[in-house]
Amino acid sequence: MASQCSTVSHLAGKFSRTFLDQRAPWLRQVCAYEICRIFRALLNSMLAYFPSFLGRLTAIFDEREKRFGGYMAGRWKWTSKELQEFFTAILTKETQRQPVTIFIDALDECGEGLAKNLLAYFRDLTRQAVDEGAQQIENEILSKAQGGFQWVFLVTETVLYAALLAGGTTAERRQMVKLFQWVLFAMRPLSAQELREALATDIEICSSIAELRNQDCWSDTLLDFERHIKHLSRGLIHFRTRDIWEQYDPDGEDSDREAQLIHQSHILQSQTGAGHFLISRSCFRYLALREVLEAAQLPRGILSTQFPLAPYATRYAFEHILEVEQGGIIQSDLLSVLDPGNAHTPLGWPFIGATEFHVLAALGSKSAFEVLLHNTDLDVDGRDSDMNTPLLIAIREGHHNIALMLLDCSTKWHLHHEERRIHSDSGNQITQHRGSRFVDVNAENDDGDTALTIALTEKADNVIFELIEAGANLKYMGRESMFVFYAVSSRNMKLLDLAIKKNLNLDGAVFFALKDHTPEGDSVLEEIVSELLKAGANTSRSHEFERMSKPEDFDEDYEDEDIIDDDALMLASRRGVLSMVELLLSHGVSATSRNVLGEFPLLVAVDNGHENVIQALLRSVPSAVEMADSDGRTVLDVAFEDQRLDLMRLILKKGSFSTPSPVLENMFHMASSKKEAQIIEMILQKDSFAPTLKIDDSNTMLFLAS
Numbered sequence: 001m002a003s004q005c006s007t008v009s010h011l012a013g014k015f016s017r018t019f020l021d022q023r024a025p026w027l028r029q030v031c032a033y034e035i036c037r038i039f040r041a042l043l044n045s046m047l048a049y050f051p052s053f054l055g056r057l058t059a060i061f062d063e064r065e066k067r068f069g070g071y072m073a074g075r076w077k078w079t080s081k082e083l084q085e086f087f088t089a090i091l092t093k094e095t096q097r098q099p100v101t102i103f104i105d106a107l108d109e110c111g112e113g114l115a116k117n118l119l120a121y122f123r124d125l126t127r128q129a130v131d132e133g134a135q136q137i138e139n140e141i142l143s144k145a146q147g148g149f150q151w152v153f154l155v156t157e158t159v160l161y162a163a164l165l166a167g168g169t170t171a172e173r174r175q176m177v178k179l180f181q182w183v184l185f186a187m188r189p190l191s192a193q194e195l196r197e198a199l200a201t202d203i204e205i206c207s208s209i210a211e212l213r214n215q216d217c218w219s220d221t222l223l224d225f226e227r228h229i230k231h232l233s234r235g236l237i238h239f240r241t242r243d244i245w246e247q248y249d250p251d252g253e254d255s256d257r258e259a260q261l262i263h264q265s266h267i268l269q270s271q272t273g274a275g276h277f278l279i280s281r282s283c284f285r286y287l288a289l290r291e292v293l294e295a296a297q298l299p300r301g302i303l304s305t306q307f308p309l310a311p312y313a314t315r316y317a318f319e320h321i322l323e324v325e326q327g328g329i330i331q332s333d334l335l336s337v338l339d340p341g342n343a344h345t346p347l348g349w350p351f352i353g354a355t356e357f358h359v360l361a362a363l364g365s366k367s368a369f370e371v372l373l374h375n376t377d378l379d380v381d382g383r384d385s386d387m388n389t390p391l392l393i394a395i396r397e398g399h400h401n402i403a404l405m406l407l408d409c410s411t412k413w414h415l416h417h418e419e420r421r422i423h424s425d426s427g428n429q430i431t432q433h434r435g436s437r438f439v440d441v442n443a444e445n446d447d448g449d450t451a452l453t454i455a456l457t458e459k460a461d462n463v464i465f466e467l468i469e470a471g472a473n474l475k476y477m478g479r480e481s482m483f484v485f486y487a488v489s490s491r492n493m494k495l496l497d498l499a500i501k502k503n504l505n506l507d508g509a510v511f512f513a514l515k516d517h518t519p520e521g522d523s524v525l526e527e528i529v530s531e532l533l534k535a536g537a538n539t540s541r542s543h544e545f546e547r548m549s550k551p552e553d554f555d556e557d558y559e560d561e562d563i564i565d566d567d568a569l570m571l572a573s574r575r576g577v578l579s580m581v582e583l584l585l586s587h588g589v590s591a592t593s594r595n596v597l598g599e600f601p602l603l604v605a606v607d608n609g610h611e612n613v614i615q616a617l618l619r620s621v622p623s624a625v626e627m628a629d630s631d632g633r634t635v636l637d638v639a640f641e642d643q644r645l646d647l648m649r650l651i652l653k654k655g656s657f658s659t660p661s662p663v664l665e666n667m668f669h670m671a672s673s674k675k676e677a678q679i680i681e682m683i684l685q686k687d688s689f690a691p692t693l694k695i696d697d698s699n700t701m702l703f704l705a706s
Contacts, residue, residue, distance in 0.1 A: 035114060039083035042102065043090075050094050057086060067522060084121070091125060175199065175217060176232050178278060183237055185275035185323070187316040189258040192222045192239060193308035195229070201282040201309070209291045209307065222257065229259065238262055273327015280320035283313035284337050322364050334360065334368040355382045357390040364399040373409060379436045380406065387445040395454045400463050403451075406439050407466045413437035441472045453479055456486045461495070468498065480504040481544045488513050491524050493531075500535045508542020511568045514580060526579060529568075533587040539568035565604075567593045573601035573617065576610035581617070591621040598630030606635045606647055614647065618654040625655030626663045636667045645678055652682050661686075 047054040061071070069075030091100060104118070168176065182190065182198050190198065199217055206212040219225035226239050239257040286292065286309050295303055295310075304311050324331055335356055357380055360369040373380065381389050394402040413436070444450050452472040455463045464486075474480050480499075487495035488509050499506070510532050513525055533539075565571045569589050572580040581601075585591065594600050602624045605613040617624065628634050635655075639647040657664055664683055671679035 035080040035117070036078060036083060038104075038118070039080065039087050040078065043083060043087055046090060046100065049098065050090055053086070053090050053094065088125060172232065179229065179232055179237065181275035181278050182282075183259050183261060185272065185279055185320075186312075187319055188312075189242075189260055190312070191242075191308065192225055192257045192259065194312055195259050196222070196225050197286065197307070197309035198279075198282055201286045206285070207290055209289055212286075212289065226257070236262055273324055273329045276320045276323035276327060277329055277331075280317055280324060281333075281337055283309075283317035283320065286310065286313050287317070288338075318363060325365060325367060330367040330371065331365045332368060332371045334363065334365050335372065352385040353382075354384040355390070357382065358384055358388070358393055361390040361394040361399060361402050362397055364397060364402065366399070366401050366405060369402050370405065373405075373437075380409070381436065381439050381443070383443075386447075387443075389440070389443050389445075389451075391439050391441070391451050392443070392445055392449065392454060395451055395458060395460060395463055398458060398460075400460050403455075403460070403463050404466055407441070407463075407470050409437050410439035410441075411470060439470070441467050441470045450479070453482060456482055459486070459490060461490070461492065464495065465498075474499075474502055474504055481508070481542070484509050485512065485545055488528060488532075491528065493524075493527070496528060496531060500531065506532055506535055506537035508538070508540060508545045510537050510539045510584075511541045511566075511571065512545040514568050514571050514577075526583060529580065530583060533583070533589075539584065539589050541566040564595050564597060564599075566595055569593065569601050570595055570599070570604060573610070573613055574604040574608055576605070576608060576613050578610075578612045578616060581613050585616065585620045591617055592624060592627065594629075598628070600624060600627055600629070602635050603627070603629055603633070603638060606638045606644075606651070607642075609642070609644065609647070611647065611650065614650060615654065618651070622654060622656035625651055626657060626661065634663050634667075636663060640667065640670065640679070648679060649682055652686055657686060 043057075047057065064076050065071060071077075102122075178199060179195075182195060196219060197212070200212045200215050206215075212218075219228050229237055229239070237259055239259055242256050242258050286307075289307075292307050292310055295306065298306075300311065321331065321334070338359065355378055356372055356376070357369070357378065360372060372378075381391070383389060391403055391406050394400070394406065417438070441451050450472070452464065452467050452474070455467060468474065474483050480502075483495070484499050484504055484506055486492075487499050489512075510529055513529050513532070565574060569581065569584045569591060570593060572584060591601050599607075602614065602617045602621070605617060625635055628637075635651055636648060639645075639651060664686060668680065668683045670676075671683065
């Protein structure tokens with residue numbers, strides 16, 4: 001659900017009005033994205049009347065389109081901070097000449113946090129404005145209010161609901177709290193069947209579905225359940241019909257009804273964590289029911305029909321655990337929920353040989369992991385049946401905070417172990433240490449992955465640096481190319497500097513960097529190429545880099561013009577990237593290299609009409625004008641074929657021809673046969689051309705031209 005924003009502007013003093021509706025179609029927490037939408041809507045209503053600011057914003061947009069790619073394609077996004085700064089600049093600098101009045105309706109429906117932030121922003125902004133007319137507006141409001149204020153109605157409604165919700169028995173209120181937690185904090189709207197199962201999965205552990213559905217709170221029909229929910233929520237939760245739903249059993253109950261609140265709700269952060277805590281535990285308890293475990297291999301349709309909550313619990317249990325972490329709640333009970341019998345094997349856990357550390361690393365609960373770390377003798381670097389360590393799993397699943405905690409713990413343990421060894425060598429008595437906390441950062445699983453390769457794949461920069469600090473081997477099994485590839489592709493100068501300092505193999509990196517370079521230039525990428533060249537990297541194409549850069553759906557039969565080029569200067573010349581051509585030439589890169597077709601940089605530059613690049617190449621190697629490709633074509637031949645007299649004039653003026661020059665003689669002959677007077681005249685002006693050379697026993701070139 002996204003906010004629906006509309007804007008209205010008025011020329012007389014510029015009125016901007018933004019309407020915010022957070023109810024339909026589903027309740028969701030408002031995030032920074034919504035702030036962007038608000039400022040984007042406000043700017044959209046105002047910029048047409050402030051052309052200078054519109055021009056500046058358009059220039060920024062165009063520059064980013066060139067640098068990063070299409071905005072509509074999701075290659076880049078405006079940030080709330082920069083839109084807010086732009087909005088502030090308009091109001092503080094332009095409104096002295098042209099006043100602006102802004103109305104934002106239903107701000108309370110944005111959510112408490114966002115509403116407070118926006119109010120604080122506008123309060124600070126108004127302090128910069130002249131207080132002219134403020135008292136007049138206040139008096140106008142008071143005179144027309146006639147003692148009746150909207151807040152009276154709102155407060156009355158709040159008091160009434162508070163009285164309604166305070167009624168009922170203790171058990172009913174407990175069930176009411178659980179109901180609101182499920183509806184508020186579920187990751188998606190729940191069907192009536194799902195919600196019925198969820199509310200029955202109570203704190204008291206049931207071992208089977210039969211026990212769960214035999215509780216007092218269970219409703220035998222969905223109609224009865226909807227009535228029960230309406231009574232329990234005092235009308236605050238209702239059911240609506242879905243537009244689309246899945247129906248696996250033609251004779252079963254339709255899952256077309258979903259629960260939602262009838263009013264927007266403001267939620268405290270402490271309530272959020274508690275709500276996700278309850279849902280996550282209910283999900284795990286449901287998945288641990290005997291019938292659900294036995295049905296794990298059933299098709300989705302049958303599973304969903306027999307156990308409605310199972311698909312939701314399977315899909316979202318992990319996400320609720322992460323939300324609990326965000327709420328700051330320590331999840332020290334997590335292992336006991338998964339392993340109620342203390343059998344050291346979580347119920348339903350599919351990974352053979354996994355330790356408790358593996359489980360918690362996969363779940364992403366840092367708090368539970370930390371509790372276990374300080375309360376068990378188990379080695380932290382154990383292997384499961386696939387030879388994965390907890391560190392590998394934490395990085396692969398994106399739980400980088402756990403990976404960093406493991407690395408930090410390992411470093412401290414190693415230092416402490418060394419101190420113990422020194423004391424032991426000195427004859428001092430020491431106490432026995434508990435299980436090892438050492439993490440082997442170079443450990444490899446059955447797929448050949450190490451912590452570093454997984455971190456590079458997951459683009460976990462902070463973990464990458466810590467792994468290197470902890471001793472990860474960058475040169476192990478040729479993985480240095482992968483490291484350099486990531487440093488270049490992510491444009492991370494810090495990682496690139498590290499690769500250079502570690503003397504990694506940089507060959508192929510320059511060519512790879514250029515494959516993503518656009519003709520308009522890219523200062524960051526130019527800096528990367530410059531550093532690579534300074535470090536001694538070659539400019540050849542690397543097949544290893546090619547393999548790493550291919551997308552998964554790459555068509556091997558597809559070829560483009562870049563495939564035939566195997567040198568960076570050739571590629572830059574073909575694309576017309578002048579800045580990169582000059583950079584490569586300044587580092588002594590040869591301008592006479594050839595590709596598989598015998599083409600060379602000057603030839604492809606002429607063929608693509610890049611005049612500035614042609615000039616740079618002619619300054620570097622003017623004699624390249626007499627080179628020819630595999631078909632015998634020279635740069636003059638190519639320019640002649642394309643009827644580019646301007647390029648021919650440039651080549652003849654800046655090029656260095658031998659005396660006599662077969663290239664000039666051949667071109668003179670072709671121009672003469674086609675009666676190209678301008679070309680003939682240009683060739684005749686060359687000092688190195690000998691016009692009296694005979695074509696046959698009777699005619700000279702000069703005679704033929706005449």
